[in-house]
């Protein structure tokens with residue numbers, strides 16, 4: 430590990446003691462609310478080992494020297510070290526020759542949240558916490574539940590009606606206490622109460638206005654940037670990701686910043702936030718320094734990024750990277766999920782295919798050029814929200830035939846393949 434020397438506000442620069450569990454900067458309040466970031470002693474940040482893809486330990490703790498908890502005290506399930514796939518067939522479709530997919534569904538609970546949970550739960554245990562807690566539409570809760578189980582801690586997940594069934598099942602199977610709330614706006618007061626009265630270590634946002642998740646946990650997302658550069662050997666031109674509160678965006682941006690400062694890359698990749706309701710689109714367009722809530726005009730299928738207000742941390746890093754925010758609606762989302770699955774063999778949740786929709790828009794409009802190196806961050810598995818992505822399907826009719834009718838069934842099946850436009854002989 431590197432020793433954190435302070436927590437620092439992204440907006441005003443105020444510094445706080447590193448061990449203070451704080452949700453945001455006390456000096457930046459109301460509309461100016463801002464998250465903190467971890468500051469390390471520059472004397473202790475060692476040289477980089479990130480280009481050695483085969484270094485030990487495997488996974489994200491290979492970069493433990495850049496994380497705020499000691500590697501030998503890490504609560505780990507083998508997170509990180511996820512594949513970066515060159516997506517030739519999707520690239521052809523989108524008009525991008527160097528389209529890559531960073532496949533975060535390969536994490537232990539099948540989402541990128543494991544990088545945050547591993548660091549946050551390690552920190553919580555080191556701090557002597559006995560209960561960790563989060564508000565979650567699913568992925569963060571499933572992830573925290575797993576790492577709490579691994580660490581022997583209790584876990585509370587506050588979720589809401591309408592959350593995806595498979596994710597709720599995951600949370601319960603890991604033994605967490607799941608509170609399903611009718612009024613989702615009361616999840617944060619519940620967590621704040623638990624933290625204040627009972628010492629819960631809360632990893633998610635739990636106070637309005639929203640600033641993002643625990644800054645210590647966000648450090649885990651830096652390793653996504655390290656791994657991308659480790660695999661490509663240089664910085665990509667673009668990294669496109671689904672964004673809710675921008676925790677991963679902030680962590681990834683900080684990771685690229687570390688590499689830039691260390692002289693390992695020569696530019697910042699431009700970051701693209703694909704969001705459901707457009708609060709960052711709004712803030713970027715109006716050149717304001719505040720991310721106001723916007724009207725959620727529809728119920729997004731991308732439930733993992735369903736909030737109607739993002740954060741200053743996301744806006745800060747979008748601007749720093751000369752990035753963009755793109756609003757992605759429901760139209761075409763399931764089609765894109767199936768395109769990625771059928772063309773690349775990779776099945777992602779609906780929020781995770783928003784980057785492909787955004788990249789298609791940006792490539793068509795000429796903002797992305799065909800030779801640009803573009804990384805789409807696929808944040809979670811498509812098994813996470815099958816109730817939403819297949820909700821309109823009718824059950825397949827069951828085939829009832831005898832053994833003697835099998836040749837006929839084989840021929841009929843083969844003929845159907847030709848009708849689907851595939852190449853069959």
Ligand SMILES: [Zn+2]
Nearest residue numbers: 438441454457
């Ligand atoms: Zn501040």
